[in-house]
Amino acid sequence: MLKFLRAKWWKYASLLLVVYGIVGGLLFDVPRLAILNETIRCLHFHVPMWFTMFLLYLISLICSIMYLANGKLKEDIVADQMVNVGLVFGVLGLITGAIWAKYTWGDWWHGDPKQNMTAIAMLIYFAYAFLRSSIKDLDQKARISAIYNIFAFFAMIVLIFVIPSLTDSLHPSNGGNKGFVVYDLDNSLRMVFYPATIGFMGIGLWLASFLIRIKTHQYSKQDLLN
Amino acid sequence: MAFNSVKPTTWLTLFWIVALFTISNAASRSFVNDFGKQNLFYYQLVAPLPFIFAKIIFNILIVWGVTALAVALFSVLLGYPMASTSIFLMAVLQGTAILTVIFTFISAIAQKAGNASFLLPVLSFPVIIPIVGLLIGITADAVTGELGANFWRHNQIIWAVTALTLALVWVLFPYLWKE
Numbered sequence: 001m002l003k004f005l006r007a008k009w010w011k012y013a014s015l016l017l018v019v020y021g022i023v024g025g026l027l028f029d030v031p032r033l034a035i036l037n038e039t040i041r042c043l044h045f046h047v048p049m050w051f052t053m054f055l056l057y058l059i060s061l062i063c064s065i066m067y068l069a070n071g072k073l074k075e076d077i078v079a080d081q082m083v084n085v086g087l088v089f090g091v092l093g094l095i096t097g098a099i100w101a102k103y104t105w106g107d108w109w110h111g112d113p114k115q116n117m118t119a120i121a122m123l124i125y126f127a128y129a130f131l132r133s134s135i136k137d138l139d140q141k142a143r144i145s146a147i148y149n150i151f152a153f154f155a156m157i158v159l160i161f162v163i164p165s166l167t168d169s170l171h172p173s174n175g176g177n178k179g180f181v182v183y184d185l186d187n188s189l190r191m192v193f194y195p196a197t198i199g200f201m202g203i204g205l206w207l208a209s210f211l212i213r214i215k216t217h218q219y220s221k222q223d224l225l226n
Numbered sequence: 227m228a229f230n231s232v233k234p235t236t237w238l239t240l241f242w243i244v245a246l247f248t249i250s251n252a253a254s255r256s257f258v259n260d261f262g263k264q265n266l267f268y269y270q271l272v273a274p275l276p277f278i279f280a281k282i283i284f285n286i287l288i289v290w291g292v293t294a295l296a297v298a299l300f301s302v303l304l305g306y307p308m309a310s311t312s313i314f315l316m317a318v319l320q321g322t323a324i325l326t327v328i329f330t331f332i333s334a335i336a337q338k339a340g341n342a343s344f345l346l347p348v349l350s351f352p353v354i355i356p357i358v359g360l361l362i363g364i365t366a367d368a369v370t371g372e373l374g375a376n377f378w379r380h381n382q383i384i385w386a387v388t389a390l391t392l393a394l395v396w397v398l399f400p401y402l403w404k405e
Contacts, residue, residue, distance in 0.1 A: 163356055
């Protein structure tokens with residue numbers, strides 16, 4: 001993991017993809033649909049945020065499990081910083097979603113089940129950050145927060161994917177709304193959406209790699225890494 | 227009595243809030259109060275899994291007892307709006323049980339982190355609130371006496387969350403318990 005984070009090629013590649021995604025997302029032709037109109041462009045910015053957040057939390061989960069298995073503080077640093085960057089992308093996802101909701105649903109916060117449950121899932125990860133800040137001893141901190149992190153990931157799955165599927169939701173693929181599959185994502189959107197998603201994922205990992213390097217440096221200066 | 231004119235939804239909401247604080251107190255007491263030496267004693271005496279499951283079962287029994295008292299008091303003071311007691315009983319027994327499992331596990335985390343009384347609500351409430359929402363939905367069916375369209379799916383989710391939490395406790399508690 002750390003070796004991959006140190007490599008340079010994917011960082012520049014994802015930067016290019018994000019620039020292409022922003023330019024293409026704002027300028028390329030999009031399908032004309034009633035109500036949606038130009039707001040359909042939000043797809044290229046809103047959805048990649050959540051995919052990136054999910055990827056970062058997934059890496060964090062894996063690192064937490066590895067920490068419990070081998071007890072190396074490096075794993076804990078990666079898990080922690082992945083969650084921090086994931087929170088940033090989650091907040092951006094909420095903001096882009098709120099802007100879109102203002103122009104299509106008519107309100108910044110609509111109270112859609114998926115919206116509410118996602119906000120609660122974010123609170124769980126804020127609680128993770130809070131838990132870390134309240135423990136002094138490094139090994140204690142790493143072990144306890146790894147346990148809470150694993151718990152938080154499964155809670156997030158239930159909150160974002162299971163509970164909203166019960167009720168009718170305005171989000172695609174919930175409660176009979178199949179928009180994403182049937183007509184939303186036609187080929188002209190795909191050409192921007194997939195590169196933009198990969199690009200934002202790369203940018204997320206890049207940000208996390210900065211934070212991990214800073215933290216690793218701090219720890220090794222104090223001879224804390226085993 | 228003037229008290230009796232409470233709407234069923236208000237009754238249910240008040241009831242679950244009371245249940246929530248009961249459970250939170252019972253669960254936090256089970257770990258927060260045994261500091262230091264007592265924990266060291268348990269640590270030498272028993273394996274982690276029997277220890278946590280014993281705590282969970284004990285807490286569930288206490289919570290069921292206190293909830294029964296709460297239902298009795300509510301019925302006297304606010305009336306008993308349930309059309310179907312069997313649905314209500316089932317929902318309350320399984321609902322309080324799952325909430326107790328989650329609270330007990332998180333209070334163990336909070337106790338290990340120190341400063342437990344402060345951390346417990348922060349760590350547990352985001353996890354608990356959606357489940358309480360589901361439970362209010364299930365017990366609302368007990369008021370009408372008819373099973374709503376989503377009744378079984380809500381129940382399935384509650385069971386799935388219970389199974390998932392128990393599995394996580396099973397796997398993770400031994401790591402939490404060792405120093």
